[in-house]
Every structure is written in structure tokens, then in C-alpha cells.
Amino acid sequence: MHEQKTLLEAYNSASIQLAGHGKRDVEVLKHAFADIAGDLSSDMYGSGAVIEDFQAEMAGVLGKEASVFFPSGTMAQQIALRIWSDRKGLKTVAYHPLCHLEIHEQDGLKELHHIKPILLADKDRLITLDDVRSIGEDIACLLLELPQREIGGQLPEYAELEAISAYCREQGIILHLDGARLFEVLPYYGKTAAEVCALFDSVYISLYKGIGGIAGAILAGSEDFTEESKIWKRRHGGDLISLYPYILPAQVYFRQRAGKMGQYYEDAKELAALFNGCSKVSTLPQVPVSNMFHVHFALSKAQVEPVLIRLSQQAGVGLAARLKETGLDSCSYELSIGDLYSGIPKAKLKETFELLDRLLQEV
Numbered sequence: 001m002h003e004q005k006t007l008l009e010a011y012n013s014a015s016i017q018l019a020g021h022g023k024r025d026v027e028v029l030k031h032a033f034a035d036i037a038g039d040l041s042s043d044m045y046g047s048g049a050v051i052e053d054f055q056a057e058m059a060g061v062l063g064k065e066a067s068v069f070f071p072s073g074t075m076a077q078q079i080a081l082r083i084w085s086d087r088k089g090l091k092t093v094a095y096h097p098l099c100h101l102e103i104h105e106q107d108g109l110k111e112l113h114h115i116k117p118i119l120l121a122d123k124d125r126l127i128t129l130d131d132v133r134s135i136g137e138d139i140a141c142l143l144l145e146l147p148q149r150e151i152g153g154q155l156p157e158y159a160e161l162e163a164i165s166a167y168c169r170e171q172g173i174i175l176h177l178d179g180a181r182l183f184e185v186l187p188y189y190g191k192t193a194a195e196v197c198a199l200f201d202s203v204y205i206s207l208y209k210g211i212g213g214i215a216g217a218i219l220a221g222s223e224d225f226t227e228e229s230k231i232w233k234r235r236h237g238g239d240l241i242s243l244y245p246y247i248l249p250a251q252v253y254f255r256q257r258a259g260k261m262g263q264y265y266e267d268a269k270e271l272a273a274l275f276n277g278c279s280k281v282s283t284l285p286q287v288p289v290s291n292m293f294h295v296h297f298a299l300s301k302a303q304v305e306p307v308l309i310r311l312s313q314q315a316g317v318g319l320a321a322r323l324k325e326t327g328l329d330s331c332s333y334e335l336s337i338g339d340l341y342s343g344i345p346k347a348k349l350k351e352t353f354e355l356l357d358r359l360l361q362e363v
Helices: 007-013 026-033 049-062 073-088 108-113 129-133 158-171 182-189 193-197 223-235 244-276 301-315 346-362
Strands: 066-070 092-095 116-119 141-145 174-179 202-206 217-221 281-284 292-297 324-327 330-336
Touching (some): 007 301, 026 244, 049 193, 049 217, 049 244, 066 223, 066 244, 073 092, 073 108, 073 141, 073 202, 073 223, 129 158, 158 174, 174 193, 182 193, 244 281, 244 346
Parallel strands (some): 092 141, 141 174
Antiparallel strands (some): 066 217, 202 217, 292 330
């Protein structure tokens, strides 16, 4: 008798996965370096053509004076808020209760930089202009995340975003963008990256989420801001002797995928509709506003896992590698569309979701 597979094992062994660009294995690196000359010189402690050219390229895309490559977004964003706090002489910032800095960084902002956050809005909704206006004390900086990942990748309407930006400038509040998935939301807004970033004083973007690089982030803003961020980067130990193993894949995959975000967005809307057509399933948002959304089951994690394992074995399609328990009778997971989805035959998708619906009705 075969040992029962876990959900992760079943997902990994399925011949088809719906999400992402494919497995994060050595092939990702091999592909990125395939057309790069072997005698290309590495960067050295933040200097050299490899890093400087890429930083200039990304500054141009984001419409900012300059940008800096960081090994992680965690480092980049803590440094951004530290710089703005020091300049304003205020150790208080504001952001969403489910901001990455609040729930995923072991209180790094508080412990390393002694900065106090004010949590705006309820955790299950977006920050609004009214929330910003109602802040009861002075703050150095407001951080907005586009999209708000932990609530399904929801987005404010662009007019609301413009109003928040205008208010912050009137009040002398620095506005920082957590744009980890910035390029993924541009099709919904119908804007360029530079147009969105013009509303913000500083911007962080991830180079491994929708872009699909190995690791790394860009922090962009004015020349004096980015030069100061380089000092903090050294203090944080982020100025590695060479970062080109991260920079070159980031550049390759950025050029390859930034223009595909519209397709990923359309694919996400199609896929969400398939999920919403199944029993005991809903998506948040119901109609996605980017390439990512959350899939919610009105069943317990213990009930859904066997269904997804069985689906992967019968249909050969992996829907989720793990589930998050959200209540006694509910669970969910996050799904982001990339290169893989468009290669799946429509007939296979139809067959898979018909089977999913039947299996969920049996629970």
C-alpha cells in the first residue's frame, strides 16, 4: 500500500500547476545566465556597471531620480522608513494592520530602529482618505501597499489614491509605496509605473514575485534619499561583495515579464470565475484586480486537503501546496498567475473544475 501523500507532496507531483512561472530550481538561474557573456565583470560593494546600469534602468521605469538594488525588501523598507523618520524628527509612521513590516519581520522596524507604527483601518479593509485624516498624532511617513496582499490583493480606486497623495503633501507627510507587486496592478489602473510612483516620495518593488527573479528589491526616490539609503544598506550588511547573481536574473526576467502583466491579469479573472463556479468556494476579490487573489473554502482545512490531494491525483492538476486555517469551518490560500497558466488547455481546466465541484459537493 502506498503511503498517503501530503498536500505539498501531491501538489509538487502533479503534472500541471495553475500558479506562478514554474519551479524555483537551478533552471531559473541557468536560463537567466544562458545569454550572458562569461567575461562580464561583477559588481563590487555596490559599484560597477552590472549594478549601476540596472539601477539606472529601474529608476527610469519608476520615474524617479535614482534607485538602489537591495538583497531584500525587508531591508529596503525598514531603511526607507528610518530615513524619513530621521529627517522629520518623528519616530512614528502609519500603515495597514496587515502590513509586511507588522506581521512578517519579527518587529524589525521597532527593535532595530525604535520606530512606532500606527495601524490604520480595520485589518479586513483598505486604508481610506478618511483614515489618514483621522490620525490623531503627527507621523513622519505613511506606507501604502499596492495591492494589499493579505486581504486578497485589493486595491483602492485611483482617484482615492490621488486624494491620499494630495492630502499627504498638503500636511507634509511623506508617502512611501510598498509596491512589491506594483507591475501586477498596472493593467487594472491603466497607468504606467512612473505615473503611479509620481504620487509617492519613495518606492519599493520586489524583483522575485511577479517578475520571478531569484531575490532582490529596488528602492527608488530622489538622489539624496537613495544615496542615504546606500549608507544604511552598508550598516545592515546588505552591501555584499557582489550581488550580480541576483541582479542579472532580475534584469532578464523583468524584461521578459513586465510586459506580460496584462495577460496574467486577464488569466486571473478567468481563473477566479472558474473557482467561483464551484460549490463552497469563493475568491477575494470576487473579480481580481491584479494577477493574484485568495481562494476561500467554506469547509475546514481538514476537509479540503483530501479533496485537493485527490484532485491532483485524478486530474494531475495541483491547485494549492498549502492551506491556511481561517476558522473552524473555513480555510484559504493565495494564488498568483504567471507563465504556467496560459499553457494549460481550456478543456483541461473545464474538466478539472467540474471534478473539483463534484468532490466538494461530496464533503
